[in-house]
Amino acid sequence: MALSKALDAFTAEIDAVLDEFIESPDGPEARLFEAMRYAVLLGGKRLRPYLVVASADMFGVRRACSMRVAAAVEMVHAYSLVHDDLPCMDDDDLRRGHPATHKKFDEATAVLAGDTLLTQAFEILAGHETHEMAEVRSDLVHALALAAGGHGMTGGQMIDLLAEDQTFELPQITRLQAMKTGALLAFACEAGAILGRASGAQRMALHGYAHDLGLAFQIKDDLLDIEGDAATVGKRVGKDAAAGKATFVSILGVERARQQAQMLADQAAAHLHDFGADADQLRALARFVVERES
């Protein structure tokens, strides 16, 4: 798959930027920065930063700007994984085939590393180098905070934690996932539009794309949780079923879930109609999201 290669190349670029941002100081607090670096550089598909850059590219945004925002988004994603893996949360010892941050370091360091990654993401967005217009920087901060907060990512994680005790149907699961993973994906796309000073219609089209992409992504994740093997997926599989949690697959069944993911990927691409060939990267990504094996 061509996009797979493009993502690999992009991964090397974004990792270099992340590596530069998380510079270890000399003092005893170096341990905190080591844990942040570990959490962020542990691998992953770099889907979110890729979305930022691919969206920003459509509006001719300089890479020096969009890569900063991309790094900030990946830091927020990494922070959420570090905290989600904690024993008091999802209690996962394994992340991307490696010890989770709290296993590699310790729980306290993991909590602080997550906190600090989240904080640094906002520092980067508000930094003068991100955009010459303060209005753009401020809008980026505001949109990220909305996406990552109680009406978005952390709210979704709260609902997810309570899901074991509740009977969730399709509308509830859809809402949960739109908050838990969809909101940050949507921000990644919107960030490109904010950086590019796009029109309201363009921003809305990207929001629609990201919303459908996020759901397709999550359904595929649920399918991989059932069908994948731990070695390929890089984390414990079958855990949702074991925990008795409702997922798209447990509600829809494997076949309908697969159809639904494909339908959402097509629908995501349809939002991009007016961008023409400029949106080819994002279209390819929508296909990739439902075809990936990990």
Place this chain on the structure above:
Amino acid sequence: MALSKALDAFTAEIDAVLDEFIESPDGPEARLFEAMRYAVLLGGKRLRPYLVVASADMFGVRRACSMRVAAAVEMVHAYSLVHDDLPCMDDDDLRRGHPATHKKFDEATAVLAGDTLLTQAFEILAGHETHEMAEVRSDLVHALALAAGGHGMTGGQMIDLLAEDQTFELPQITRLQAMKTGALLAFACEAGAILGRASGAQRMALHGYAHDLGLAFQIKDDLLDIEGDAATVGKRVGKDAAAGKATFVSILGVERARQQAQMLADQAAAHLHDFGADADQLRALARFVVERES
């Protein structure tokens, strides 16, 4: 003490603002907002938001603006306490005489509530209502992120966690506290200057004031930890000594620590010389910090 009454009155005002910001939604994520509300409205001296407003008042900033920033700073302070109290961190069951957030709710909810308070603080700062100039909003975000991040508050907490295994002398303890508590106090004062578009010299004077105030505050905290009783202080006392942690008091002894706190409070006030009577609130606060009994 007159300031004590002023602080009580201010507490009612800032609590009303915080209460309004943390609005509970209808969904199952309501639990997250309940925990945030609990953590923030549990009490406390409201020293940081008071510093924001007192500093901003000197530059004639509208209260509608400064109270928003004050609320954001208190949210960051509350988040840091919620995470610090976790079993994997300082393991405190009691906070201000009440169950810590992870005891009242559970650990997972406490982690998420802290994360969400931090996130919302940035949302508030970047909100249009905070200041009509985007440059000011962006500067506030950047300065808060620096103060709360790895070179500030969380870095200080990391060092503090490692302090039990290390021999700390006065310079190390001073650096630790300047990061762990001083940085956010300094931001509180600088925020007033940023909102008020103060000159560089004014901003520096406030930074110097806050730095000395922060250290005086911490030495007084260490003294209360030795001398206070749990009922008045509202948290477990004597815990630093029990943990074998170096503190200002263990290094300097009670008498020299008391003198040092007083000297720092005087020095803090001296930074305010050029502000004349406008800085009377801040001068009173410097006295209050070393004279308080809790």
